[in-house]
């Protein structure tokens with residue numbers, strides 16, 4: 001059940017509740033039908049599977065799950081029934097699950113999946129770097145492509161990436177080999193202080209932006225720049241924006257930390273608009 005009118009249930013909990021609710025309802029219906037009609041209900045497993053899917057999608061809708069979850073809930077059980085007919089060894093499903101986990105890790109908690117900044121974005125970012133050497137961090141550096149391109153174009157600057165998903169981290173680590181001004185670390189960027197960085201780059205999702213803004217305002221030094229790819233900080237006017245000439249019309253949101261607004265008593269909710 002939603003915790004409050006404005007707070008949706010966590011994605012994993014909503015998914016479990018929706019699917020579990022669907023299973024319970026279909027079992028109850030099947031039991032009732034079997035008592036009443038003596039029909040061999042389970043000889044046609046696609047029928048209860050679709051019923052379960054429809055119920056799960058309805059429950060997910062009621063729990064205010066994002067809309068793109070609804071077809072997943074609807075199709076999950078029917079697809080499982082169909083795939084069973086292909087007689088695939090169970091090990092393949094386990095392998096697919098492990099691979100997905102290694103790539104996406106705890107997306108259910110972070111609410112940040114893996115998608116990568118393109119070359120045009122890296123070029124636009126490189127153009128924003130000052131002529132003096134700086135230290136830049138990519139929060140959740142994925143497979144490290146962006147940092148590698150930047151590090152090669154600016155050997156005088158230091159580039160750091162932090163990533164918590166094992167497979168992208170490993171790739172980023174391998175790609176950083178031989179690039180002296182690039183360091184890739186395994187870990188959670190929420191545990192990393194942003195105090196030592198002149199530029200913080202983030203390509204995340206709408207979900208963590210309010211928390212990231214609070215962290216940046218508390219930890220980043222005056223004058224330092226936070227750049228968010230595609231996702232603006234809600235209710236905060238960016239210092240500037242840069243439109244990248246690529247096919248997905250990438251927009252970079254720039255937030256420069258200001259001396260005047262740098263107060264330790266930064267309000268936890270609804271911070272004041274930043275410098276326009």
Ligand SMILES: C[S@@+](CC[C@H](N)C(=O)[O-])C[C@H]1O[C@@H](n2cnc3c(N)ncnc32)[C@H](O)[C@@H]1O
Nearest residue numbers: 110112115116117140141142164165188189203
């Ligand atoms: C959208 S991708 C962006 C990848 C890269 N920054 C780029 O622009 O190409 C976001 C990445 O952040 C990682 N991530 C999400 N939350 C994280 C956290 N708390 N600590 C470290 N990495 C995280 C995800 O695993 C994912 O690889």
